[in-house]
Amino acid sequence: MPSKKALVRRPGPRLAEGLVTHVEREAVDVDRAGEQWEAYVEALRTHGWETIEAPPADDCPDSVFVEDTVVMYRNVALIARPGAESRRDETVGVEEAVASLGCSVNWVWEPGTLDGGDVLKIGDTVYVGRGGRTNAAGVQQVRAAFEPLGARVVAAPVTKVLHLKSAVTALPDGTVVGRVPNVDAPSLFPRFLPVPEESGAHVVLLGGDKLLMASSAPRTAELFADLGYEPVPVDIGEFEKLEGCVTCLSVRLRELYA
Numbered sequence: 001m002p003s004k005k006a007l008v009r010r011p012g013p014r015l016a017e018g019l020v021t022h023v024e025r026e027a028v029d030v031d032r033a034g035e036q037w038e039a040y041v042e043a044l045r046t047h048g049w050e051t052i053e054a055p056p057a058d059d060c061p062d063s064v065f066v067e068d069t070v071v072m073y074r075n076v077a078l079i080a081r082p083g084a085e086s087r088r089d090e091t092v093g094v095e096e097a098v099a100s101l102g103c104s105v106n107w108v109w110e111p112g113t114l115d116g117g118d119v120l121k122i123g124d125t126v127y128v129g130r131g132g133r134t135n136a137a138g139v140q141q142v143r144a145a146f147e148p149l150g151a152r153v154v155a156a157p158v159t160k161v162l163h164l165k166s167a168v169t170a171l172p173d174g175t176v177v178g179r180v181p182n183v184d185a186p187s188l189f190p191r192f193l194p195v196p197e198e199s200g201a202h203v204v205l206l207g208g209d210k211l212l213m214a215s216s217a218p219r220t221a222e223l224f225a226d227l228g229y230e231p232v233p234v235d236i237g238e239f240e241k242l243e244g245c246v247t248c249l250s251v252r253l254r255e256l257y258a
């Protein structure tokens with residue numbers, strides 16, 4: 001059944017200690033991050049999404065990046081096993097939250113690791129990035145969880161950025177968008193559109209033609225507007241300092257039965 005719920009998690013007091021892997025560490029203004037998070041959540045609500053807060057995980061600096069903790073396919077929530085050890089405890093509260101929404105819950109087990117940021121769904125095709133955070137066993141477990149439900153899982157190498165979805169996401173028509181130097185294998189995707197900015201590769205589909213995007217990608221927003229989409233820009237600058245992007249701050253639940 002179509003649903004429009006989005007799971008989010010408020011940033012915790014230790015946010016500034018969040019992991020950085022591919023960028024230089026910059027000071028994070030936690031108060032400003034809080035304001036940016038509120039505005040992000042408000043943008044989801046304004047466009048018809050009911051937001052549900054996962055219980056805080058204040059000991060985990062990266063907990064706001066809730067996308068990495070769970071992958072949804074239909075009504076099934078696959079609880080991730082984050083590749084970074086400091087992020088493992090984030091999954092506990094998320095598991096409670098998705099179970100209470102009526103999802104069927106499944107888990108990635110050791111030795112598998114999986115970050116939700118490595119999973120890009122386009123219709124029934126589920127691309128899984130095998131990179132710094134998601135290992136081969138994690139990819140196999142996504143196959144085992146979702147292929148019986150009708151998904152086709154396609155593994156994609158990720159060596160240049162943190163997650164597959166740091167490199168690419170997809171427009172509503174399924175066209176994959178990414179900044180060429182960040183994408184290991186653009187030919188894996190049936191339709192690929194290069195974008196001029198790194199954060200232009202990140203879109204959250206709000207419904208209809210509306211695309212939630214970071215305000216740090218104005219030229220890409222212009223490109224998308226010219227293709228008939230309606231960009232909805234939000235400033236997530238404090239999260240970008242920690243390699244976060246618009247996708248990683250929420251998990252949309254579009255096929256709940258509850």
Ligand SMILES: NC(=O)NCCC[C@H](N)C(=O)O
Binds near residue numbers: 020087165
């Ligand atoms: N899905 C995402 O893009 N997540 C961003 C995670 C950023 C966090 N600082 C991390 O390194 O895990």
